[in-house]
Amino acid sequence: MLRTFVSGEGEIPSSGLVSDYLAELHFRISHLSGGAVASYIPELAKADPKLCGIAIATIDGKTYSAGDADVEFTIQSVSKPFVYGYALERHGREAILQRVGVEPTGEAFNSIVLDEVHNRPFNPMVNAGAIAIAETIKGATPAERAQNMLTLFSRLAGRRLSIDEQVYRSELETGHRNRAIAYMMLNSGMIRRAPEDILDVYFRQCAVRVTARDLAVMAATLANDGVNPLSGERVIATEYVSDILTVMNTCGMYNYAGQWSYDVGIPAKSGVAGSILAVIPGQLGIAVFSPPIDQHGNSVRGVAACKEIAQDFRLNIFRSHVSTSTVIRRELYGDIIHSKRARNPLERRLLSETGRRICIIEVQGPLFFGSAERLIRRIGDVQSTTSHVILDFRRVPSADEAASQLLARLAGAFNETGRKLLISHLAHQPALATLHEAMEQALPEQIFEHRDAALEWCENAVIAEAGIQFDATRFSLSELHIFKSLARDDLRLLEALARPMIFEAGDRIIRTGDPARLFFVIARGTVTVELADAVQATHQNLRIASMGPGLSFGEMALLDGGTRSADVVANERVVCYGFSVDAIHELGRTHPHVLTTIYANMMRDFSERLRRANDEIRALEQ
Amino acid sequence: MLRTFVSGEGEIPSSGLVSDYLAELHFRISHLSGGAVASYIPELAKADPKLCGIAIATIDGKTYSAGDADVEFTIQSVSKPFVYGYALERHGREAILQRVGVEPTGEAFNSIVLDEVHNRPFNPMVNAGAIAIAETIKGATPAERAQNMLTLFSRLAGRRLSIDEQVYRSELETGHRNRAIAYMMLNSGMIRRAPEDILDVYFRQCAVRVTARDLAVMAATLANDGVNPLSGERVIATEYVSDILTVMNTCGMYNYAGQWSYDVGIPAKSGVAGSILAVIPGQLGIAVFSPPIDQHGNSVRGVAACKEIAQDFRLNIFRSHVSTSTVIRRELYGDIIHSKRARNPLERRLLSETGRRICIIEVQGPLFFGSAERLIRRIGDVQSTTSHVILDFRRVPSADEAASQLLARLAGAFNETGRKLLISHLAHQPALATLHEAMEQALPEQIFEHRDAALEWCENAVIAEAGIQFDATRFSLSELHIFKSLARDDLRLLEALARPMIFEAGDRIIRTGDPARLFFVIARGTVTVELADAVQATHQNLRIASMGPGLSFGEMALLDGGTRSADVVANERVVCYGFSVDAIHELGRTHPHVLTTIYANMMRDFSERLRRANDEIRALEQ
Structure with a gap:
């Protein structure tokens, strides 16, 4: 007492x-x-x-x-x-x-x-x-x-x-x-x-x-x-x-x-x-x-x-506070948790249907024989229903030689099967150097600095395997979610408003605080949406999404005009179409259903993204 | 080797x-x-x-x-x-x-x-x-x-x-x-x-x-x-x-x-x-x-x-795998993380401005002297900037007597100050019975089964303290986000469409799968939005939100007609106004700007909720 x-x-x-x-x-x-x-x-x-x-x-x-x-x-x-x-x-x-x-x-x-x-x-x-x-x-x-x-x-x-x-x-x-x-x-x-x-x-x-x-x-x-x-x-x-x-x-x-x-x-x-x-x-x-x-x-x-x-204080070397049962912090699956890479509707559906093949295991606490054995056993259990397992080591403070070697052996064995083991957050931690080295030898291609990149890699693999690809060279506006279910005549009016634009890698297509006068549809290349990270004041921008052909950005300009709330940067040469907000509103005055249809499409998209975000929050709250 | x-x-x-x-x-x-x-x-x-x-x-x-x-x-x-x-x-x-x-x-x-x-x-x-x-x-x-x-x-x-x-x-x-x-x-x-x-x-x-x-x-x-x-x-x-x-x-x-x-x-x-x-x-x-x-x-x-x-296997009783450094899984704050209680715009602003006073500490791993001491020290550190601390014990498998007594003493001391300590997920775990009992004695009112309820309690306290209250007995439609910036004449047209409705506790106002013909604005009482939990097949509905006066639900009916995607249940006697989707669309045909304004308002709301959800995901991903 x-x-x-x-x-x-x-x-x-x-x-x-x-x-x-x-x-x-x-x-x-x-x-x-x-x-x-x-x-x-x-x-x-x-x-x-x-x-x-x-x-x-x-x-x-x-x-x-x-x-x-x-x-x-x-x-x-x-x-x-x-x-x-x-x-x-x-x-x-x-x-x-x-x-x-x-x-x-x-x-x-x-x-x-x-x-x-x-x-x-x-x-x-x-x-x-x-x-x-x-x-x-x-x-x-x-x-x-x-x-x-x-x-x-x-x-x-x-x-x-x-x-x-x-x-x-x-x-x-x-x-x-x-x-x-x-x-x-x-x-x-x-x-x-x-x-x-x-x-x-x-x-x-x-x-x-x-x-x-x-x-x-x-x-x-x-x-x-x-x-x-x-x-x-x-x-x-x-x-x-x-x-x-x-x-x-x-x-x-x-x-x-x-x-x-x-x-x-x-x-x-x-x-x-x-x-x-x-x-x-x-x-x-x-x-x-x-x-x-x-x-x-x-x-x-x-x-x-x-x-x-x-x-x-109940101190005794034989009062064991070692806990092998907490080595797995949680498991997340690719049908609920998504990378920051925005996807088109086809890809989204595919991922929500088959994304469970991607399993993220968040590992936590020190890795030693007992905890590594338990982790490996769990990986063995999930392998029957998954093709990709991502091990997120962010919360692992140390790994001893026994754990490092067990995991390296597992990685080697995994590699010989069709299944993939991916690793994130192992670099730059001295207490994990042995494990990092062992894993890099076993999985040279599958070590990622951040989990999001590993997840995007897995999603891309699943999508490529399904043969789904958005053909960016010749798509019609009707394929874009924002223009969905508009009549052919209306689409022709919109096509006349589309301004083709080309940006080079690193170009800032949209800049936070600038007046919002255009929205964009990507035809080729990918862009990254970044938020100036005010909270953490790290002087680094926070990547909140990346997106590729067939996806649009900057649509909120249609609502407020106002100013931009994020930066959008070209990752490589990007070809896109810009639509003037004023021109769309002008069109809306003569063709009100065009505007309400665009709004309804945007809202459906928001609603779906909100639902997905809430699913993700529920999974992450566990 | x-x-x-x-x-x-x-x-x-x-x-x-x-x-x-x-x-x-x-x-x-x-x-x-x-x-x-x-x-x-x-x-x-x-x-x-x-x-x-x-x-x-x-x-x-x-x-x-x-x-x-x-x-x-x-x-x-x-x-x-x-x-x-x-x-x-x-x-x-x-x-x-x-x-x-x-x-x-x-x-x-x-x-x-x-x-x-x-x-x-x-x-x-x-x-x-x-x-x-x-x-x-x-x-x-x-x-x-x-x-x-x-x-x-x-x-x-x-x-x-x-x-x-x-x-x-x-x-x-x-x-x-x-x-x-x-x-x-x-x-x-x-x-x-x-x-x-x-x-x-x-x-x-x-x-x-x-x-x-x-x-x-x-x-x-x-x-x-x-x-x-x-x-x-x-x-x-x-x-x-x-x-x-x-x-x-x-x-x-x-x-x-x-x-x-x-x-x-x-x-x-x-x-x-x-x-x-x-x-x-x-x-x-x-x-x-x-x-x-x-x-x-x-x-x-x-x-x-x-x-x-x-x-x-590097087994030795003196190779310590005890880790006191991982006792805090993460800290979350009430400006980013919200309870499932939906809030009106005033409350939302208040919480995003002052919600940092609410701190959630997720505790993990076994609690013993070393880990409890570290936890208590961290609580001491956060107390200077917070008025409410929630300890989430969901991931604590055991707590020995030393830890239980340290925490109970802390709780007693906390209670004597103006600050509040709240506890969640301590019940029904035999290995935590001693801690549970000790905490219940120190904080009889502040033990919650779920963290969300504890968080809602804190939010309510912060809101009550600020004196913000939505006066549900005499509000005008212009105060509702969905009707924001509509002209007085337009509002009068909408008021004419509002149908007052009364539900009793437990009434299912909206039922999943039913045709969506109305949307609702709450004047009095609160409702809960529930999702049939198909994934986990627990035969229990999943509460995804609750909402009170001044908030609306079922608006997606305006877009699709279609069917309902969730249940909404009255928590007590609820007074609300129902708007017929058909009537609104009819109004839209003669007054198109009414519909585009409503859509734009909904979209702004979705956009803000999506932004908040993404903030929450970022915080939860840590």
Whole structure:
């Protein structure tokens, strides 16, 4: 149960809800007694046992905090998982696994027991393992290695960190147990460099000054797959993040790991200065700082706070929030959803009758084995009734290798059949680069930047297959919807008014705001109707339609005169007929039925387009 | 890397991709040698070492398999996590934790070492712990307890299972080590009942006959939060699933747990008959069966197969597929998106000018702390520019307690301000019951079944606040869009044609297919336009619009005569004016400008509605 929230009056607390929760939690746990400030490093013993800070950072960079969350302390053992990650990235998994194992020991953090069978420390979370890992920090001199180490932590925290010289010197002078461990390892060949050299960087590493807020951001960097959510910088390669979390999970809380997993259930690491860092992958990082520690070396208030947060927020790595069932956002079909390419009545009828052969699947959420398997299975289900499947990847934030390869294999297999698989919105997204590459290899011709272009491609294919084509070279006005059911004599009068006009590619046939004096019928070529995009102010025009031979545009001029409400641009050389609005109205005065027939035709067209638009809205609202 | 897929020609393999992968994997691993068939139970030693089966089950009940996936064998230790779950559910976490701990031992499965400090076995995955857990199986007699145990496994597998009497008897005769463990525990008071009684049900539990496919379904039941994906039956309460997985993860592979976590990274349990069951929460269950086992008691081919599957499918509990960034599917605003309530021109203008105060947030995916926090934060961001926020929960499959409470608190706080929070699509979903209840308490008036009703409520509030109201008792025809800019004399001619009509609630004013002879103007009351829903064949009419005073319907009759394309039903007592199409056309013959003006007005209206519909489509396409 979340406990009482305290919130300000008269305003919606929104993010205050979490801050208030933390404030209330802080109030409770800061009154806990028990434990003692670590004394094995003399400088640490000076810490104020009353200090208590809590911080949470989300994977999109929001931080919440309570209490002494901005007080600096030394990072100590909480540094270990990060240097381990650094080592994996620089030297590879195999090389590091030979130096340090991954088995929990059930021993204390400063245990001198080593894995004699494999001649390596048991794991990188105990001091022995961490010292062996510290040897792998790159740099030609001790100063350079220290600098590289500090740079790592500064990038993890998203701010420039420094070393606590007092604590560093204090440990340098008194860290004899660690010296013993290092010499033991040198003796067995587990390390090669001079122990003092390695310990120098290791003691500095433990003495990096951080705040609870810094640790929360570092935890959130792990939760965010290695990318610092504040700076947006990738600090750890994705492939090693799960290794780090695995070792934290099995060894991070020393001989308290089993109970911690059961009670808290999230990978964590504690340090003797009194801090605990915990990671909820894909959600957030948590850090608590309070100096008194228990017999396992874990902060007493830190453990209590983490237990409560995990319980209240229902955080547990095995509470699955993965949802493979939502991988398909929706399916749309080509009989209801149309591309922006305007079609003549014959084509429209064909598409409304057979457009169901075109299926658009909107994919959403991260793609991994479970979600990709479900998507592929659904594609298998729809294939029996469709000839074209468009996968719209607009809402896919990432795709791992397993998903990429499954989809690429599917694409290859699809291609060998008569059916077509088309892809849109895959370009320009770094987290989809692998999938994009794989798909481009399988379907070089069928990758589209926008879904509309893919849909138009499918519509064109269906229309071409049906052999429907408007013969633009010799059509009569009676074939145009706007002049439908007019008598031959009336058509002859209109023909006399038609002015042939030619435009070149890029010509602006109609310009927004210009007086509306003509309407047009296209004989050859295609045009695009564009709207100046005022809302989004992207300085880009919005394409609202394109149209080809046999279709008309600018007819609204007949009603209002007034001014144009959109631009119409020639996509290539366009031949069309222009009709003067004044001349048509003049004709209407002597032949009123010509005007009412034209109006009635326009209205039928509007009415049909409105009906189609409403069908489309209903489908899109689902 | 996924290895070669073999697929049939000419058809899209879809789900075959995974089957083919398993077939290929099976081919490779069935050639692995090493290990030996377990011999400590004489009956097990008779197993054929060549047997090898692999099965995968997804959380929506699809199973894939290869090799001997339908050969029966005895479940052995793989039964332990499930009986542990049973015990937790029947006796509660506290009571069970007092009997059996949760710390890994680093000892073999049949270790006789006990946790002397807490006077309990170390964990429920070693034999000692499993025997103590077996004591908790309910039932008055041994037969009843055996029956309850068997029922549990039958429900987990989704089929009626049986006990292998030979193996049971073999273990009953030779299981002296387990007898020793039981008597040790009786001696320390860790168990209370007669050891032979407990061992009888324990030996039967180990001798339940299952196939690899059964185990995959049982694993998928854990992956699916305790609901068997084949039967749809809840077998384990959600709250204990993470406890089971936690213990499997830390203790399931005995003293191989650290390396297994590192190499495979998914919670698993092995049995000495040669099976391994592994769970990928939210995705799938995996099972491998092959008798030869290694020195840890784990199937040699099983470990190899799990390593490859985990690597190829990128399965690891710390590869986060949780995505809090997709919790907001999209935001829509009331200036672009309108309810199905048709509005008069004044209202339309008002809504297009100030409708941005109404914000619809479409929420998607499971709601838990991370996603709820993000949603609440976004609501906080939009509140400065909005007076009404509608949360559409249509695409939310589940909400945990943490999310439910955060949202309920937000709702309470919202309510105290002048701003309104409205909720739609929360009813009738069992997985949202907690959230629904919490919201209903906070916002009793603002829970709507459908979003459209919530939106109409907001629009009405905005319109009422602006004080715009169409005075239906004394309006002149010139106020109707259809008669706009007609001269006073023309209006008088039309007034003479208006026939006042009264309908009662439920009256069908217009019926699909009827000849279209009138059009109508509403003076009082509202009507609903309905479309017979042919596509979905739900035998329910589709509401496409509702309209009130000052609006007209049925005007298309002016064009075609023809027949009606929709039904119009009175929502309450409706007063309207009917105009005969014939009479209007007659008037048009003597006064042609009346007809062209009416047509032009209708066209302007269509054109505006089409423009709005296209705006709406653009917004919905995002």
